[in-house]
Amino acid sequence: MLALFYIFIGIAIGVSFWQITRILNLRGVIATDEDNAKQGKYSLVFMAFLYAMMVYCLIFMNVLMLPESASIEGEHDDNLFNITFWLIGIVQFVMQFIIFYFTFKYKGNKNRKAKFYADSHKLEVIWTVTPAIVLAFLIGYGLWQWNDVMDLSDDKDAIVIEVYSQQFRWDARYAGDDNTLGLGNVNYIDINKLNTMGVDMSDPNSQDDKQVTELYLPKGRKIHFKFRSQDVLHSAYMPHFRAQMNCVPGMVTEFGFTPKFTTEEMRLNLEVIEKTNGINKIRMAKGEDPYEFDYLLLCNKICGASHYNMQMKITVVEQDEYDKWIAKRPTLASVIK
Amino acid sequence: MSDHHHKETFVTKYIFSQDHKMISKQFLVTGMFMGIIGVLMSMLFRMQIAWPEQSFSIFEAFLGPHQTDGIMNPDIYLALVTIHGTIMVFFVLTAGLSGTFSNLLIPLQIGARDMASGFLNMISYWLFFVSSVVMVISLFVEAGPASAGWTIYPPLSALPQAIPGSGAGMTLWLVSMAIFIASSLIGSLNYIVTVLNLRTKGMKMTRLPLTMWAFFVTAIIGVVSFPVLLSAALLLIFDRSFGTSFYLSDIFISGEVLHYQGGSPVLFEHLFWFLGHPEVYIVLLPALGITSEIISTHSRKPIFGYRAMIGSILAIAFLSTIVWGHHMFISGMNPFLGSVFTFTTLLIAIPSAVKAFNYITTLWKGNLQLNPAMLFSIGLVSTFVTGGLTGLVLGDSALDINIHDTYFVVAHFHLVMGVSAIFGMYAGVYHWFPKMYGRMMNKTLGYWHFWITIVCAYGVFWPMHFIGLAGLPRRYYTNTNFPMFDDLLQINVVITIFALVGGIAQIIFIANFFISIYRGQKATQNPWNSNTLEWTTPVEHIHGNWPGMIPEVHRWPYDYSKRVDPNDDNSDYLHGKDFVLQTTPLLENEEVS
Structure with a gap:
C-alpha cells in the first residue's frame, strides 16, 4: 500500500510540474464552445465516478457497519436511521444526477440561447412545502424517540451504575443491595486508602457500593448509568447499544438502556460473525491474535494524549450469571479502610 | 476623490493601504498562506491515521521535537488536528474568504468609492495579520501549540497538567483569537455601514447582487455572534490565569484537588457554539453568494427565485443563531433543550433546500459557459447537497447520540462547509481575478485543478461517512488499540491517499495564481x-x-x-x-x- 502511495505522490507531482510548464505557452483564459463540450463530457465521467463510489461504499462497506442495536431502546434509533438514510440516499442520487446531467446537457455554445426564467411562485412553494412535510415527520419520530430514550424517571427497578472517568481510564461503581449510590466528590479521593473514585465513606449508601474495572450487565434489565469525571471532559460511548453521554467534571450526567443480547448471543449474530471474520483475516495476515467480539465503552471526547486508548469492556450476561458475579465483588466498606 | 494622482509611497500603496482593492488582495494572500499551513497539517495527520506509528522522514523535517525517530507523538497529533481546524475555519474560510471578497466587491458592486472607513478597513486587515503571526508563532512553543481540539473545551484547554498544549500554546491561541475577533468585528461593522449607506443612485436593496446580500447578512451574523466567543475566551483566560471558576469545578488532577468550585464546562460549550454554529454560516453564506452570482453569469440566465434566495439567506441567518445546542445533545444539558434544538436545526433544511433547488433551476435550459469558476460553483452545489443531507441525520438528537464525535460528523461538516466554502472561494478567485490583478488566470490549469480537487474531495469524505457509522471516534491518534476497527484501516489508507493527492494538487492553483499575476493574459x-x-x-x-x-x-x-x-x-x-x-x-x- 505504501508503494502505491509513493507512486500516487509521484504522479501528482509529475502532473503538476508538467502542467505548470505548459502554462508558459497556453494562453487560453475563457471557455470556448470546445471547452464547454469537453467539460460537459467530463461532468458525465465524473458523475459515473461519483455513482460508482457511492454504490460501492453502500454495498461493500455494509459489512463494516455496527451490528443491529444491542439495546431495546436502540431499536427505534436504527429504525429512524434507516428511514432517514433511505430518504437522504434517494434525494442524493437524484440531485447529483440532475446537477451533473444539467452541466452536460446545457453546456454552452454559440447557437444556444438561455431561457429567461427568473421566477415561479408555484415552484418555490413546492420546494418549500415538500421538505417541510418530510421534515415534520422526521422531527416527530426523532423527538418521540429522543424523549423515550432520555426519560429515566419511571425506571424504579433499573440497576444504578456509576461510570467514572479520568485521564485515561474508566472505572465503574455498582450501587449495591440498596441500589443507591453513595455520594461522591473529588475531595474524598484518597489514593492511599484506595478511594480512587472519591466516594464519601461516611454516607451509609456508600458502604455496599462495589467498584469494578469492567462492566457486567444483565440482559433484559434496564441500566441507569450515572457518569462522573474527575479531571476533563470525557464521553462514554457504547456504540453497540446506541448510547453515549459526556462525563462532565462538577456534575453528574445520566443515560439508560436495556441490554437485549448477551455477549455470547451477539457473537452468534450473523452480522457480527461476518465482521469478525473480516477483521480476523486482516489480523491473521499481520500475524496478530484473533479478535473475539466484545461490547466496549470508548472515550469519545478529546481528553488528552492517550485519548485514543481509553476503553472498558462490557459483558452482557443472563440475570443469574450476573447475580453470581456481583455477589463476588467486594463492597467498598471492605476495601476502603 | 476621483483624482488618483495624489502621492502614494510604496508603504501607503502596498502595505498600509486604505484602498479596499489592495486590502482584499492582502486578505487573500495571507489567507492562502495560512491555508497552505492548514492543508499541510491535515496531510501529516492523515498519514499518521493511515500508517499508524510508522516512521516518516517528512515528520522529522516538519515536527521537530514532537516526533521520535520519525514517529509522530500523540500530543502533536492532537495539536495538528486542533490548529488545522482553527486555521481553516477562522483564518482561511472566515478572513480569507469573507475578508477578501467583502472587501473587493462591496464597494465595487454597490457603486461606492471605497469602504465607509478606509482606515478601519486597514486596521481590520492588520489585526488579522497580527493574529495570524501570533497563531504561527504558537506553533513553535516548546510544549507544542494548543491541542484541545479547535473547540478548546475546558477543562482540557484550561489545565496545562491535562495536556502540554494547554500551556503557552493555548495562551497564544487565545490571544490570537481575541485579536482575530477584533479584526472580524471591525471589518463586519464596516461592511454593514457601507452596504446600508453608500449605495449608488438607483441601487435599491432589492437590486443588490446576491453576493452583496450574502456578505451583508454574514457581517450581521458576525457582529451578533463573535463577541460571544470573545467573552467565552476572556472567561477562559480568567480561569487559566487568575484562578476564577467560570468553567471549572471539582477537579482532581496530577494527584491533587484543584481549588475550582461551582463552574461548568457546559457553560463554555454554550458560549462557544453560540458563535460556533453561526460561524458555519459566516463561512458558507459568502460562498453561496459568490456561487449565486457566478452560476447566473456563466449560465447566461437570471438567478432563479431572486427574492426567495434573499428570503432564504435571511431565514438561514436567523435560524443559525438558535440552533447551537445541536452540538451539545449529549453534553449533559437538559434533554428538553435537545428537543428544541432538534426542531430549530431541522428547520434550517428548508431554506437550504430552497437554495439548492434554485441553483439547479438556474442551470436548467441555460447556456452554460463552463469556465473554472463555473465548475467550482457547480461543485459547490454538489458538495453542499451531499453534506447538507447528512445534516438531517446529525441534527436529529436521537440519531446524534450514536454518531456524535465520530468520523460521520467529520465527513458531514467538511463537505457542507469545508469543501463547499473552499469551492466558493476558488470560484470567486477564478471569476474576479481579472478584477483584482487586471489579468486572467489560465483555464487549462483551472480545469485540472477543479477535477482533481473534486475527485479527491469526494474520495476523502464519502468513505469517511462509513467509518463513522462503524463507530470510529474522531481525534484518535491511532485505532490500533481497538481490534473492532481493524477492518477500517484500509479505508483510511485510501482516504489518506486521496487527501495527499488532493492537497498536493493545490500546487496547480497556487502556481496558476502567482504566475498569472505577472504573466497572465491582460484582462x-x-x-x-x-x-x-x-x-x-x-x-x-x-x-x-x-x-x-x-x-x-x-x-x-x-x-x-x-x-x-x-x-x-x-x-x-x-x-x-x-x-x-x-x-x-x-x-x-x-x-x-
Whole structure:
C-alpha cells in the first residue's frame, strides 16, 4: 500500500510540474464552445465516478457497519436511521444526477440561447412545502424517540451504575443491595486508602457500593448509568447499544438502556460473525491474535494524549450469571479502610 | 476623490493601504498562506491515521521535537488536528474568504468609492495579520501549540497538567483569537455601514447582487455572534490565569484537588457554539453568494427565485443563531433543550433546500459557459447537497447520540462547509481575478485543478461517512488499540491517499495564481459579460474606482438573455446581447423582474 502511495505522490507531482510548464505557452483564459463540450463530457465521467463510489461504499462497506442495536431502546434509533438514510440516499442520487446531467446537457455554445426564467411562485412553494412535510415527520419520530430514550424517571427497578472517568481510564461503581449510590466528590479521593473514585465513606449508601474495572450487565434489565469525571471532559460511548453521554467534571450526567443480547448471543449474530471474520483475516495476515467480539465503552471526547486508548469492556450476561458475579465483588466498606 | 494622482509611497500603496482593492488582495494572500499551513497539517495527520506509528522522514523535517525517530507523538497529533481546524475555519474560510471578497466587491458592486472607513478597513486587515503571526508563532512553543481540539473545551484547554498544549500554546491561541475577533468585528461593522449607506443612485436593496446580500447578512451574523466567543475566551483566560471558576469545578488532577468550585464546562460549550454554529454560516453564506452570482453569469440566465434566495439567506441567518445546542445533545444539558434544538436545526433544511433547488433551476435550459469558476460553483452545489443531507441525520438528537464525535460528523461538516466554502472561494478567485490583478488566470490549469480537487474531495469524505457509522471516534491518534476497527484501516489508507493527492494538487492553483499575476493574459474590462457594476470600472485600479461620476443603477443585476417577447425563447435579445448592465436604463414598457 505504501508503494502505491509513493507512486500516487509521484504522479501528482509529475502532473503538476508538467502542467505548470505548459502554462508558459497556453494562453487560453475563457471557455470556448470546445471547452464547454469537453467539460460537459467530463461532468458525465465524473458523475459515473461519483455513482460508482457511492454504490460501492453502500454495498461493500455494509459489512463494516455496527451490528443491529444491542439495546431495546436502540431499536427505534436504527429504525429512524434507516428511514432517514433511505430518504437522504434517494434525494442524493437524484440531485447529483440532475446537477451533473444539467452541466452536460446545457453546456454552452454559440447557437444556444438561455431561457429567461427568473421566477415561479408555484415552484418555490413546492420546494418549500415538500421538505417541510418530510421534515415534520422526521422531527416527530426523532423527538418521540429522543424523549423515550432520555426519560429515566419511571425506571424504579433499573440497576444504578456509576461510570467514572479520568485521564485515561474508566472505572465503574455498582450501587449495591440498596441500589443507591453513595455520594461522591473529588475531595474524598484518597489514593492511599484506595478511594480512587472519591466516594464519601461516611454516607451509609456508600458502604455496599462495589467498584469494578469492567462492566457486567444483565440482559433484559434496564441500566441507569450515572457518569462522573474527575479531571476533563470525557464521553462514554457504547456504540453497540446506541448510547453515549459526556462525563462532565462538577456534575453528574445520566443515560439508560436495556441490554437485549448477551455477549455470547451477539457473537452468534450473523452480522457480527461476518465482521469478525473480516477483521480476523486482516489480523491473521499481520500475524496478530484473533479478535473475539466484545461490547466496549470508548472515550469519545478529546481528553488528552492517550485519548485514543481509553476503553472498558462490557459483558452482557443472563440475570443469574450476573447475580453470581456481583455477589463476588467486594463492597467498598471492605476495601476502603 | 476621483483624482488618483495624489502621492502614494510604496508603504501607503502596498502595505498600509486604505484602498479596499489592495486590502482584499492582502486578505487573500495571507489567507492562502495560512491555508497552505492548514492543508499541510491535515496531510501529516492523515498519514499518521493511515500508517499508524510508522516512521516518516517528512515528520522529522516538519515536527521537530514532537516526533521520535520519525514517529509522530500523540500530543502533536492532537495539536495538528486542533490548529488545522482553527486555521481553516477562522483564518482561511472566515478572513480569507469573507475578508477578501467583502472587501473587493462591496464597494465595487454597490457603486461606492471605497469602504465607509478606509482606515478601519486597514486596521481590520492588520489585526488579522497580527493574529495570524501570533497563531504561527504558537506553533513553535516548546510544549507544542494548543491541542484541545479547535473547540478548546475546558477543562482540557484550561489545565496545562491535562495536556502540554494547554500551556503557552493555548495562551497564544487565545490571544490570537481575541485579536482575530477584533479584526472580524471591525471589518463586519464596516461592511454593514457601507452596504446600508453608500449605495449608488438607483441601487435599491432589492437590486443588490446576491453576493452583496450574502456578505451583508454574514457581517450581521458576525457582529451578533463573535463577541460571544470573545467573552467565552476572556472567561477562559480568567480561569487559566487568575484562578476564577467560570468553567471549572471539582477537579482532581496530577494527584491533587484543584481549588475550582461551582463552574461548568457546559457553560463554555454554550458560549462557544453560540458563535460556533453561526460561524458555519459566516463561512458558507459568502460562498453561496459568490456561487449565486457566478452560476447566473456563466449560465447566461437570471438567478432563479431572486427574492426567495434573499428570503432564504435571511431565514438561514436567523435560524443559525438558535440552533447551537445541536452540538451539545449529549453534553449533559437538559434533554428538553435537545428537543428544541432538534426542531430549530431541522428547520434550517428548508431554506437550504430552497437554495439548492434554485441553483439547479438556474442551470436548467441555460447556456452554460463552463469556465473554472463555473465548475467550482457547480461543485459547490454538489458538495453542499451531499453534506447538507447528512445534516438531517446529525441534527436529529436521537440519531446524534450514536454518531456524535465520530468520523460521520467529520465527513458531514467538511463537505457542507469545508469543501463547499473552499469551492466558493476558488470560484470567486477564478471569476474576479481579472478584477483584482487586471489579468486572467489560465483555464487549462483551472480545469485540472477543479477535477482533481473534486475527485479527491469526494474520495476523502464519502468513505469517511462509513467509518463513522462503524463507530470510529474522531481525534484518535491511532485505532490500533481497538481490534473492532481493524477492518477500517484500509479505508483510511485510501482516504489518506486521496487527501495527499488532493492537497498536493493545490500546487496547480497556487502556481496558476502567482504566475498569472505577472504573466497572465491582460484582462478586458468585462471578460465574463457580466451585468454587475464592478465590471464598469477600468481594468487598471484607481483610487475611487470610477474615473468620473459613479454610474447610476436602473435595474436588478440578473437580466441575462432577456427577450423581446418574454414568452418566446426564440425571439431576439431585448438589448441586442445576452447581458444587460445594471447601468442600462429601462426601455419603455420593459418588464421588470
